[in-house]
Amino acid sequence: MSEALLTGAPRVTARGAGRMTGAVHAEWTKLRTLHSTWWLLLGIVLCTVGVGALTTGSLSAGDCLARRTCDEDTVKLSLTGVWVGQAAMAVFGVLAVTAEYGTGTMRVTLAAIPSRLRVLAAKAVVVAGLAAVVGAVSVLGSLYLGRVLVLDAGFTAEAGYPPIGLGDGATLRAVVGGVLYYVLVALLGVGLGAALRDTAGTLTGVFLLLYGFPLVAAMLSDPDWEKTAKRLSPTEAGLSVLATRNLEALPIGPWAGLGVAASWAVGVLVVGWAVLKGRDA
Amino acid sequence: MDSIDGTVQVRGLRKRFGSVTALDGLSFTVTPGQVTGFVGPNGAGKSTTMRIMLGLDSADAGEALIGGRAYHALRTPLHEVGAMLDASAVHPSRRGRDHLLWLAHSHRIPVRRVDEVLEQVGLASAGRRRAGGYSLGMRQRLGIASALLGDPPVLLFDEPVNGLDPEGIRWIRGFLRSLAREGRTVLVSSHLMSELEDSADHLVVVGRGRVIADTSVRELLATASGDRVSLRTDARTEAMTVLAAAGATVASTGRDTLTVSGPSAEKVVQLLSGAGVPFSEISAHRATLEEAYMELTGDVLEFAAAPVDEEDAR
Structure with a gap:
């Protein structure tokens, strides 16, 4: 072969970690260069903060000024929007994978990066990173608005409600947990997308997982079964991490609940990886 | 320069999709420095073979080796094999240049190389437009640009001429020849022999997942009785x-x-x-390549139409 042949592209021989960096960079460029990514991420913030503000804005301390008679969890209420925003977050994670199958670019991706594990890991890293940033903006934004609105609603220090602030351990747990929950939902989307490949099918699956469980739990008449269903639900268990009061009324402890959501995300990612590795692209 | 061997070897490939045998013991070798046409009727197994070469599909038996190595073993695949399997495999909302950019980033290829290949395929001015607005010909060019990105010694193109206008066909023929002249291995598939008549030096003719002929264009023409x-x-x-x-x-x-x-x-x-x-x-x-090819594949057509009386056909 002639010497002149390979002069066009200076090649950096990437090894080990270098190849993973390249894969992550490629995934980041893929997401960055689609307008839909940024609209979707903006949608997540607006959904979370908007729904949170609606909830706290419509509150009224009204007839429960005495602390013992009314024990509202103002932090959790401020973060109600996570219930809605998680849908958009799941869509974000799902599309990061299924859009590649829909457009046929998955084959281009896998030809450039033959290691299926590296492709899935790179997608997970980039999606998780963006989800963490957007989750933090959403959660902190909701909490800031909530802090103002619950005061307006009468949940004052005199009524037994200290102002919402990150100095409080339980509140900090809710914030960190809420951000992590968003990351886990996005990863759930990535894993399910890799397993199912089809956008419509994956979205149906992820919504059933996120919202179907609580619906089924609510329909179970046996309280033990209901509690078990809630403990297993990625949403019910996972969002218990947002609670700052009445922890004993939760189906599962805050961190344990987040652990359930994490198990779902990891489990689905492993299934997605197995399918990606085992099936023809 | 690393001594990259651009020989592509396909050995005894077998692949079944359910009850359909796509590849039935396919073996051939593609050598550097010439354009090899990979021809056969639709459904003959050309695309499946190329997907296996790129490690996208797994073979039930046999192997495809690039320079003696399986695709999965290539450390920097874009520098060793450039491929265009499907020109429409571009996200329609992404700009053409950005499509090349993420590919470049996966191999730490400098950004100026992206602009170089865009220039090379004549897409420099369209690079900043969204790929969804590209004509089929422009998508083919973008696909070729992505194959050239890593300046690889081996190039695989699946039906690159499909849907191009005459100007585009002339361009691509000249381009394939120039890539081969540079010493690269160029494998081009087509279901129409006439598309390869002026560009291929060597032909691998397949039908029903088997190699029917592995010969030079000149030899094939000589054997035709047309x-x-x-x-x-x-x-x-x-x-x-x-x-x-x-x-x-x-x-x-x-x-x-x-x-x-x-x-x-x-x-x-x-x-x-x-x-x-x-x-x-x-x-x-005079016998054309097409006739020689029809003679070869006449009895192995996967989806042959009912024979038409010659008088009626004229």
Whole structure:
């Protein structure tokens, strides 16, 4: 072969970690260069903060000024929007994978990066990173608005409600947990997308997982079964991490609940990886 | 430069999709420095073979090796194999240049190389437009640009001519030839032999998942038995007698038309004039690659149409 042949592209021989960096960079460029990514991420913030503000804005301390008679969890209420925003977050994670199958670019991706594990890991890293940033903006934004609105609603220090602030351990747990929950939902989307490949099918699956469980739990008449269903639900268990009061009324402890959501995300990612590795692209 | 061996070897590939056998023990070798045409009817297994070469599909048996190594073992695949399997495999909302950019980032290829290949395929001005607005020809060019990105010694193109306008077809033929002249291995698939007539040096003809012919274009043409002379005459019987006496094979193809195999057109004219047999029209017909190919694949067509009477077809 002639010497002149390979002069066009200076090649950096990437090894080990270098190849993973390249894969992550490629995934980041893929997401960055689609307008839909940024609209979707903006949608997540607006959904979370908007729904949170609606909830706290419509509150009224009204007839429960005495602390013992009314024990509202103002932090959790401020973060109600996570219930809605998680849908958009799941869509974000799902599309990061299924859009590649829909457009046929998955084959281009896998030809450039033959290691299926590296492709899935790179997608997970980039999606998780963006989800963490957007989750933090959403959660902190909701909490800031909530802090103002619950005061307006009468949940004052005199009524037994200290102002919402990150100095409080339980509140900090809710914030960190809420951000992590968003990351886990996005990863759930990535894993399910890799397993199912089809956008419509994956979205149906992820919504059933996120919202179907609580619906089924609510329909179970046996309280033990209901509690078990809630403990297993990625949403019910996972969002218990947002609670700052009445922890004993939760189906599962805050961190344990987040652990359930994490198990779902990891489990689905492993299934997605197995399918990606085992099936023809 | 690393000593990258650009030879592509396919050994005993087998692949089944359910009850359909896509590849049935396919073996051939593609060598550097020439354009190899990979031809066969639709469904012959060309695309499946290329997907296996790129490690996208797994073979039930056999292997495809690039420079002696499986695709999965390549450390920097874009620098070793450039491929365009499907020109439409671009996200329509992404700009053409950005499509190349993420590919470049996966291999830490500098950004200026992206602009170089865009320039090379004639897309420099369209690079900042969204790929969804590209014509088929522009998508083919973008696909080729992505294959060239890593400046690889091996290039695989699946039906690159499909859907191109005549100008685009001429461009791509010249381009394939120039890539081969640079010493690269160039494998181009097509279901139409005529598309490869002016660009391929070597041909691998497949049908029903098997190699039917692995030969140079020149050899294939030489073996084709298509040379013949068509003749229109009112004195059919006399003409047949004269020509048959001279050792030609004559067939009557119509009320006043004959097809003569054996002698050249000049010889036919000479024979008929010498015998005083009148004729009104004579034309020589050289075997084309397409005919040679049809002869080869005639009995292995996967989805053959019912035969049409030749008279009706004309």
